[in-house]
Structures are given as C-alpha cells and as structure tokens.
Amino acid sequence: MNLFGIIVMYFICFFSIMGTFLTFPHISRKNISFGISIPEDLYYSSEIKNVRKKFTQKGLVIGFIILIFAIITSLVLNNQGSPDNAVLVVVPAIFILLLAYMVLYLNAYKEMKIIKSNSSWKDQSKEVIVIDTDFRKGKLMVSPLWFVSYLLVIMITLFVGIYFYDTAPEKIPMNFDFSGNVTNYVDKSIRVFLMPVFVQLMMLVIFMFSYWMIGKSKQQIDASNPEVSKEQNRMFRLKWSQFIIFTGFIMMILFMILQLTSIGVLKNLQIVTLFAIGVPLLIVVAAIVLSIRTGQSGNRIHVYTNKAGEKMSISRDDDKYWKLGTFYYNPQDPSLFIEKRFGIGWTMNFGRPLSWVIFIGLMLFIAGFSIFTSIYMK
Template sequence: MNGIGFALLAIVTLPLGVIITCMPYLTRRTESFGVSIEEKYFDDPEISAMRRTYATVTGAVSLLVVIASLIAAARLDEEQLGWLLPAAVGVMLAVHLALYLRFHFRMRAMKKQRGLVSAGMQQTVVDTEFYREKRAYSMAWFIPHLLVAAATAWICIAYYDDFPDRIVMQYGMDGTPTNVVDKSPGIVLFPVWIQLLMIAIFAVVNYSISASKQQIDAANPRNSLRRNLIFRRKWSAFTLVTGFLLIVLFGSIPLQQLLGFDFSVQLAFILSIVIITLLWAVRLGFVTGQGGSRIRLPEEAPPAADGKVNRDDDKYWILGQFYFNPDDPALFLEKRFGIGWTFNFARPLAWIIFLAPILVVVLLVYLAERG
C-alpha cells in the first residue's frame, strides 16, 4: 500500500477515535449517556467513573484499530484494501455503541434509584426573543456554492466533446483506475448532480441549526442562551465553509478528466480538504461542546438559586438517541449524546428529509451506470 493509502487511514480513523473517546465529556452537563440529570450530578463519582471507563475502553480500542489497520494495509492486496477502512470504522463504532448502551441502561437504573432529577422543580424555559437573534448565517451564503456548481455544469456542457471517450469513475489506493466507463452526458455531469445534492443537504443542515428547538438550562437561562447562540453560529460557519470546499472539490473532477493532469494532484487536494474538515470539526467540538456547554463567557451571570431544573423528557428519547414526540411541533433538536442535531421522528417530514438523500444517491448511481 502506498503512502497516500496510509495517510487516508490515519486521517479518518484518528479523529474519529478522538471524538468517540471524548464524547461523554462534550455533551451537556445535564445529560449523561442519553439520560437527563441535574447538572450537580455530572461530577458524581459513580457517573464520572462511567465516563472514564467509556473513554479508556473506546480510546484503547480505537488506538489498537488504527495500529492494526496500518499493519494490515501493508499486507493486503488492492481488492482487500477497499474493505479495510470501512471495517476499521465499523469496529470502532460497534465498540462505542456497545459501551454507550451498557452505560445508558445503567444510568436509567441509577436515575430511578437515586432520583437524579428533582420532580418538584422541573421547568421548560422558552425565550420569546430567541428566534429574533442571529442563530445561523444567511442562506444567501450558499450563492457561491451554486455559482461553483453552475460553472462546473457549464464546463461539462461547453467542453463535452473534449472529454475523453472513456471516463474514470473510481481509482484505487495507488492511483490506478479501477472503474472506467464510456462517456455520456450523464457520466460527465455526474459531479454536478452530486454538487446540487450536497448543496441541498448543507442548506437543510444550516436551516436546522437556525430553526432547531430551544434548549435553555432552567437553572441558568441567561448564560445558557448566550452559549447556545454562539454554538449555533460557529457550527453554521463550519457548515458553510466546509460545504463550499466540498463543492469545489467535486468541481475539480471534470477539470481533472478534461485536462488529464496526474491523479495524485487530485488526491492531494482531496486529502487536504478531508484534513481541514476533520481537524476543524474536532477542534470545534472541544471548544463548544454540545449546545455551547464548553464555551466560556467573558462575563457570566451567576446561576439562579431557586432550584429550578430542566423538565425530564426521557420518555420521548428511545435509547437516548431517537426523539419521538407527536405532541412536539419541533422538527429539529439537539442530540443528547455527541454534538449536532437530530430529528423529531414523530414528524413525517423528518423521515422524508432523512431518506431523500439516500434515495437520490441510489438514483444517481443507477442513472450513471446506465449512461
């Protein structure tokens, strides 16, 4: 296996291992392994020990997977290498899921036994001015993305006759073409369809950041609100910039096919964008935490001393991961474990948004294969 293949394995598996390992420390202090608790219990010795065990095991397994993958990569042939990265990622995610479920059920039992949320002081805080604040960057920032896609389409159409009669659709780890097909309008324009699909996905993500349900800490609403607004704007910027880089990346594919420059240049560009995206995501995760929980404000208002806590809505969270509440009109809301947003799966539109990209990708691949 060449150096590029080793680099790709390390670039993907190392940041993933770091994020998985540190995930319990990046979530809100009012949630532990998908179970709601009062913030004062976050540093409870028993709960802290669970986080340490999770981090130790997932960290050790992730490191072993990375080392084993790099060793195996030197001994596998090209066909086997295609399965190495998905297998490595699969093992890491499987260990994460097994430990998460173990501690999720343990937290549920502990909460029931010890009463980790006071029943009498639960409250849902809603700020009526929240949606007047700048929560995410304007959708107008997707105009550059659309301009790049339009330029890519123009190149594909205007210079269609200059494209080679055989188009490379896939390369091996060593840069050797592994899938070559006859030129056709659908094949040449394939990167454009992917660009448009990605723009739609990133636009939905940016909208979800802006429109997602408020989650304000009842014990300290003012600071919680300020952190959450900063959190949303930072991740909106990440979405816009990394989305633009990926659109440019797919726009470079027709140029490589048209001009015939060495694929190693293209691969170096791909790796550069992957590195930028992953390192930025990891750094942002540690800086913000989920919902802005790790953000330090220059002037923090002291928490209220009235004993109010967030309303316990564990009954709507399946395994602490999937939110299903038919009475809640919200379509998007924050995840409970990890960083990011999820759906209210009780809303039919959530399933449409969730499944549509998958169906579109399958359709595009089918049409591309037919030429």
C-alpha cells in the first residue's frame, strides 16, 4: 500500500474513533454521566456540564496531537524511501489514541464519583424501579425472517463460484491498492472461491447474535418519566435491529461482489476497490449518525405524551454493580444483557456464568475462524 492509502485509512480510523468516543458523553442517557447514575434534572447543571466540556476539549487536543505526529512521521519515512514503514507509525498511533481516551474516561468517571459522594441527591430524590410487564408485547424488533435474505446471498455467492470455476483465470487477484491495481495474486483453487462463503457464514452468526442480544437485553425505564422512556427504549431497539439487518446484508453483498471479481465477471477493479472501501465507511458513518439521532436507550428520540414524570424521582442506584462505570457485574440479576452506561449499545452481565460462556465461546469462534482461514488459504 502506498503512503496515500495508508494516510487515508488512518484518517478514516482516527476520525471514526475520535468522533464516536467524544460524542458518547453527549448522547448517553441523561440519568447517567460517565458511568455514574444521577438525577436527570441535574444533567445540564454547570458542574456536570463542566465535566463533559473538559472531557471533550482534552479529547480534541490529544487526538489532534497524535494525528499530526503520525502524519509528520509518515511523511518523513516516505521521504526516506520507506513508505511501508509508515504502517509501523499509524497502527501504534491508533492504539495510543484509544489508550489516551480510556484514561480520559477514567478521570471523568472518578470526578463524577467525587461529585456524587459530595452531593445530597439521594436525600432529595426517591429511588424508583419501573417495570412494564407489557413491554415485550409491542414491536421491539424487525422480523428475524430478514436473515433469510442473507442465506440467499450466500447461496448465490457459492453458486457463482462453482459455476464460473472452469472459466476463471488461473491467477486470482486477492489484494488491491487504492487505484484498483492488483498487488497480490494466488493460484486458482476451490478454496479461494469458498473463502467468501465462509466469511459470509461467520458474519451471519455474528449478526444473528447481535440481533438476539438486542431483543433479550434488560428492560430499562427511566423512573422520572416512565411513559416517554418506555417508548424511547422500544424505538431504540427497533432502529438498531433495523441497522443490524441492513449492515449485515450490505456486508454479504460486498463479499459476493468480491467473489464476482475473483472469477473475472467484474473487471472494473477501480469500482470494486471503491466499493470495498466505501461500504465499511458508509457503515461507520451510518452508525455515528444513528447514535446521535437516537442517543443511548433512545433518549434523543422525541416522544410526545400527556403524562408528566416525577422530576425528582431517580432510577435505583446500582452504581456498585458497574465496575469503572463500564462492566456490569450483578450475580443477583437474571439478565444476560444490559444497555451500556457509556456509549451506545449493549454489554453483558458478567456476574452470570452463562455470560462468560457466551463471551468466551464467541471469542473462541472468531479466533478459531481466523486460524482456520490462515491454514485453509495456505
């Protein structure tokens, strides 16, 4: 890969990480601030707003310092005739950025703990647990039958690989640069044509698991405005299940196109390369936009109701179960999945043994698939 390609990929990764991480505090539930539960009315208080402001400002400064350093170092290496060594700079830079943002989060988390310990929120509020027994009777998710479309694409990918095998070129293009030029070929074999199918099957498992996780996650309703919160949470699950279905289907199509390119049906490599780069970028942008539009638990979705909530009611304080405001550990809670406290999405209840079985099983599945593909393609 040339220097331009390296820098483009770095920019995509960098701004994706910085954009998502720095928006998390602003789109989380308003009764949560950096993993600490608070009364919703205090979300816009000057003290708590200042914590978010400092987090964002420091994140921008640190991010751009790392960005500028990585680009300058890459240009120096390129001028010295070592463009490939730029990868040795930009990859660690991404990990340094992630580490720096983790430290920033932990500092904000500690600051919020101090603010809460010095406050009298509990004395002024009453803790309430809200459970809606009819919550799951409404439409929470899109139909799982949409996954049938994945199977159709997988079958087409397999069929075209077998049908065009005899007429496919003896050398199969595997890697391309940003101009669409082939940088690596492999000898034609049935293994090459089955690989996209294997990847599609792996993605099918992962996307179905993500869909199932959304549907089975714990019901969380804000006690200060339960009617609005219930509808927001329902729409939040529905929109993200739609996103999961859409994202998975587009990825299935991408690997079908790569299959058609390998067998020589699609010959415009520039367009294929653009598509291969554009699809992941589109997914990242769509995820960021959806996160901003919905907020965590749907708190940014506008819902109208005639019922007013109790302004000084607060959901049950379960901070003790959230380690560092990120990891949920509650052996008494039967739920396997729960909404994150920082960011968008869901996490596991690590106090349940079954959660560990699922987590380790998923990691072993991904690692096993990676090992299988590396051996299979030799």
